[in-house]
Amino acid sequence: MATPQVVVLDYGSGNLRSAVRAVERAGAEVELTGDLDTAMAADGLLVPGVGAFEACMTGLRAIRGERIIARRLSGGRPVMGICVGMQILFERGIEHGVETEGCGEWPGLVERIQAPIVPHMGWNTVEAPQGSTLFEGVEKERFYFVHSYGVRDWSLVTNDRTPESHQPLVTWAETGSDAGAGDRFVAAVENGPLWATQFHPEKSGDAGAALLRNWVKTLKSA
Structure with missing residues (x-):
């Protein structure tokens, strides 16, 4: 079987x-x-991102990246976002009072995490749902986070007519270790061809490597 071809989107x-x-x-x-054209032709597209939501969207639009993402997804072609590359997939983000329109692939707001210590930085566990392909074999592992903003409310509505393959699987994480002191936020999403993580798998050691292998394996039949 041919080796999957992946484009890391440079914006x-x-x-x-x-x-x-x-x-x-x-x-x-x-x-x-x-x-x-190269990004469209690849088996998988990886969208990275660090820094501010607004700056990332400005860079993405400069290369028509939001169109690349939308066109790939309309054809069922896999896309994976990482950190701010996940955040920009949502409708909008607000930082320092500035609201910016995102790609709008998912409804929802990226906002400042409500926790005693921000940024949320370091290793943390996640709450992966049953049936997750992304977290297969690493459900109990720790992943590396570094962020001050996140999605604190998942608002995509599906119904009985939504194909099972497109029913979103949402993974959560929580800041802090003291009961009641943390803030829950979306740590990852698997939604048909669109997957994303708030943490950095490329900085998450063996667990992150296994997670990326799980994604790459799905591209062989994409």
């Missing part, structure tokens, strides 16, 4: 080289580019 944001190396180690051939 001026994210740990690009580390993302490329991590996906290569997961078993894919990887190209770093912002070229629309």
Whole structure:
């Protein structure tokens, strides 16, 4: 079977080289580019992101990245977002009083985490749902987070007519270790061809490597 081809989307944001190396180690051939045609043709598209929501959206729009994402998803072609690359998939984000329109692939607001210590930085466990493909074999492992903003309310509504393959699987995490002192937020989503993580799998050691392999394996039949 042919090696999956993955594009890491280059729009001026994210740990690009580390993302490329991590996906290569997961078993894919990887190209770093912002070229629309190349990104459309790949088996998988990885959207990284660090920094501010507004800056990431500005960079993404400069290469028509939101169109690339939308066109791939309309054809059922896999896309995976990481950190702010996940956040920009939602409708909007608000930072320092500035509200910015996101890609709108999912409803919801990216907002400041309500916790005693922000940013939420370091290793944390997650609450993965039953049936998760992304977290298969690493459900109990810790992953590396570094962020001050997140999605605190999942608001996508589905119904009985939504195909089972497109029913979203939402993974949660919580800041802090003291009962009642933390804040729950979306740590990952699996929703048809669109997957994303708030944490950095490329910085999450063996667990992150296994998670990326889980994603790359799905591309072989994409």
